[in-house]
Amino acid sequence: MEDLIIARRLRVPVDDAEDGTSGWGEVAARQLDAALLSVGFTCSPALLDRLAALPGEQVIDLGVRVLAAVRRLVGDHVEHNAYFIDFPKNVPDTLEFWVGLLREAMLDPVAAARLQPDILNLLDLPRYGSYQHTYADLLAAHAELIPLASDRVTVLELGGSLRDEARELYFSLAGSEVPLATEDLAALRALAAFCAEDQPEHVPVRENRAVINEVRLAAGQPLLVDTVTDVLRLASACSGGDVTLSTSTRLRSFRRAERRILLAALDTIPATKHGDVLRHREQWKRLGERLHPHEYPQFPRAAQVFDVARGVRTATSFASRVEAALAAGRTEEAVSLLEHTPGALLRRLDHLLRAGGGSAVLEAAERSAAHASGRVLLSLREHLQNRLAPVSRVFTNRHGRAWTTPDTRSPLEEEALNRTLAVLDEEITRRLPDPGELIVDPAVLDVALPLSGKAVAPGLGMLPRGSLSPVDGELLRFFVYWRQAERRTDYDLSALMLDSTYDNPTHISWTSYANDFATYSGDLTEAPDGASEFIDVRLSQATQPIIIPQVDIYAGERFDEAAEAFFGYMIRDAAQEGRPFEARTVRMKSDLRGSGRIALPLVFLRGDDGAWRVKWLHLYLSGHPAFNQVEGNRVTASLLVRSIVERDYLRVGYLVDLLRAKSSGGGHVTYIGLEAPADLPDGARVYTPATLHELIPA
Template sequence: MPVETLESLVITRRLKVPMKPPAGEPEGAPGEVAARQLDAALLSVGFACSTALLDRLGRLPPGEVLDLGVRVLAAVRTLVGDHVRHNAYFVDFPRNVPDTVEFWAGLLAEALRDPVAAGRVSPGNLLTLPGYGVYRHTYADLLAAHAELVPLAGDRVTVLDLGGALADEVEALFASLAGSEVPLSAEDVVLLRDLARVCAGEPDRIPVRENRAVVNEARLAAGRAPLVDTVTDVLRLACGISGGDITLTDPTRFRSFTRAERRTLLAALDGVATTAKLGDVPRHREQWKRLGERLHAHDYPRFPRAARVFEVARGERPAVSLTGRVEVALAAGRTAEALELLTNTPGALLRRLDHLLRVGESPSSVLYAARQAAGSASGRVLLSLREHLQNRAAAFPARVFANQRSRAWVAPDTRDPLAGEVVAEALALLDEEIARRLPDPGVLVVDDDVLDVALPLSGKAVAPGLGLLPRGSISAVDGELLRFFVHWRQSERTTDYDLSALMLDAEYGDEQHVSWTNYSTGFAQYSGDLTEAPQGASEFIDIRLAQSTRPIIIPQVNIFSGEAFDQAAEAFFGFMVRSEEQHGRPFEPRTVRAKSDLRGAGRVALPLAFLRDEAGGWRAKWLHLYLKGHPAFNRVEVNRLTTSLLVRSIVERDHLRVGYLVDLLRAKSATTDRTTFIGLAAPTDPPQGARVITAATLHELIPA
């Protein structure tokens, strides 16, 4: 991986500028002027140098500062979405945007005045009117029509800190990703794979199986034995080196392996294929069959246990998984037997705790087994169960589900209720075990803004970006004007994305919307519809918060036609916050509060919802969800019922937040010789040796 790419990754992922330690104390400050020029340029896109970074830059030769500044500025502009030109359909947006009917009537009148153009209009299809859906002015015209943004104190300023040597920063990023206690996003898995190829170190513990598979790919390429303790670990590795899906969700087309690779994979498989673990094979039977055709286990008689794996896959050897035996016991009403079987797999027992409590004759025996299992289960399982149980008595009778690709759906909650005292006892034992695992934080310093951030029990939902928080997190929205934006650039086919917003009352009804079919309401304004993006296209929606007659606002991006989010050359969404007197261009990077890539298999993206509280203030609740939608012609009016039900399920769920762990950490704080800081951003001058947890590294709070 090129050095410039590694440098950009550290800047965008950790908000640090990696720099070598000074060889000696330089005389004077030769680069001070260049450093301040860089700081001013960064401020124009909402970033600034920390005091330490500015001081280090000032001690470099001016040429080096300028060269580094070009790379830093390019990285942060991409992070905030300022690396592309954001043109709007209406050149004066948000001023002089016509009424929807007025706009269509104008286009129709133009077509009637031009017989050739009128002949190209499809009967009944207004979208084929000439001039519709394409820019009618240049980006230079847009800039000429808008004054410069007036900077205000409320504009976002993200501080870039001084990093260490590039190699050290890259190793730290690799260790954080590889050692994560929660699954990573698809983008982070790709990054982990790239870093594994160039990093020499390796964390002592890699708890997530998918991360382990990625690290094993690098170990195999380097001629080292892979780290495996289940047969499925070997299957994931084979999928990974074949360029397939290490989550095992999609089938992999295995490539031909070299003799050395076949020998290594079979040796690893032979080492873990005990009788007890053969029960895992039927779950992925077809993939094991395909792998067997490539490995030719019969050519290696010294690996007899590996050969049994493929016999099980072909149905020649019986093997029943633990899950299957538990299901049989539960179906027959033998809860005690199921509990005994699950004793050997603490995580599985805790994941089934709700079911066991509902079917068991004695909740006390189930809770006793849970207490024994809690000491061996992962911290992520404990926290996930804790969040589940604290929502068990929720008033809203619906359950929300989201798969690994963030595609979501809602189903009625038909489970029998659990007794309050049973839930209370289960919560108490979980709190006790979670607290036991947390380290002594020393002097604990916490930014209050982070307390309502949801714990990242999975990172799969969140694509990397600026200002993003885990699903269920709540953050304040300070400002008068809220502006959503979407930008996309098609890859091969004509592609039309539509930015829309659904506005609901407190009961999630009485809906209003703004979109290409309805340009404005009394408080919302749409920038105009673009139907193709060969060079990129941007759409915007303005919401004047003080005038909003609806307390729930849900932005969404609908795929009307063309390429999916993960097929387009580029696709991202974000939002800005401004004051009423700040006009400027439709896209002003220093007012951007959040920006993330769009991806996923769904055809409707629901990034977040905006909610007005009882005091009249506004908050954002992060969703990171996708609806399946239709293959084409998705519109906000069509999916409004699904959207409102899904958003309500997320909004009314009590997510486990950072504040929960902070309370437990405060109770354990006993020493004063070290400091732990937890906040959305790093402090300006943390004490030497302090442990700093920010929004980018919240997963490091999850106990092992």
């Protein structure tokens, strides 16, 4: 729980304790701060003062845990060796390197006997694909890093007690208006159990509701349900399955008390919503076998749910009635139906306008805007502003798997677009709170609003898809680390370089070690004890303005099957020297996951002014079952990246403009930025990337 709070909020929970003896706690606190600086972190003045007042032994114990947590956060908890010991120096030419390995193999009788006459298998060449030196050898070959003021220093703030910090994080995640990432759902489950005595009453996202209902069911508390699907999600969560219901779950048996609670919850759902059962009919049949509804005659409507699943009772889903009306050209009927579910109407607004709904559709949308969720309003706002200047459509699922297609839809009338945008802006403004005195860090204005967090794995420096941030260094270094769980696993770090038209591709990978401005650290083909690969890019010498790092699975375990897998990038000056991996120069690090075989975390772009910026992608390509490499996916990757780069994402700057128009200029302080400054007054409301989802109005 302590690790979770430090990683998610960069706050150190400190419980009350008796004051320590004079000097000893202060000395231990200073030692901890020095150790943290070596990995790019530091204690805030308030945290240092609080630690100095604790017994020295307690500070040491806490410090060991804090240091371990931040090292994991930045990726410094493992040893990052490189295939070429002098990397980025003395990296050989690709062909020269392979010829040298082949020559060695031919001169070695044992190795030569393994070579097949007609096939050159790189894995059969001696010394290829595995470390030829120890990590200690690597350290001895590199000079110490020269610290610079531009190195990352992340401030750890003083937190309250562990229980208070856990409760605050729990209510933040539970009350999120946007769906959470898989890791955040797991964190929510742990927090719900830890904070069992403090349960929120309002949980807007249904997947989050299923996780919390799991804890309520175990405690015998009433469930938060208003649709039959809420109960099915809960049953799946209790069985260790997928609460999104996108994959089937083998449901477990339920105790009699659990069956009674689940059936009682189902019995409260009106029959008009039983049509939702048809979406997951087979799962409902399996659940009926586990709940034995015939044993509970006091819950007749619950029994009807399973009758619908078995086809004994007919029920028409709301969605099917709307689709039937649209298919028959009865747009007015479809609009009339959709007005009962304002969010659904707004999600279909584009389709309804193209179907000839005219002013009636716009008037229904205006009425619905006051009753739909804030996330729906913002999503529609982003969608419509991209209809003003259409670009290729990009579709992304919850795993980050994406595909793109040209936009062949007929354009919307500009008058209807502007009218709807004005309605949305007015309604969103109405829901925003008065920020009082608003203070904004300009660096946060280009961060995309987190309208969904599903594809974004938590980590250091992570921003939502579509966000832009500056790159302010001479040397850009990508890195990937993985450790296989059960079978040989070969990941390949690569970089695709394109011109301003997303053409004329070149690449850096295990098939091309270097060009005029980039260098590869060498290929590792297995990782029983962990393996790291790096790519250096000298930005001032780069001849192509688009650089797309990627991680390809050449063989072995998927990202979510490996024991550990993460990607990140560092920024440093060329004169700093140092090891291939230096924690204090890491700007971003995040776990790799998902079922895709090719990861596209971000893209680096050089603007017309010569400055470099990074745009966040969080994408995965399906790829081939094996032997993925950058040369084989460059067309797909370039199309997808172009779709993301050219899309106009709704950014924090949009909400800031609305907040400024609503600000009273006095009273409390609201701060929005990438990091919270130390001089904010008590009671200030702070929004950073970790809490940006709280900016989304209800």
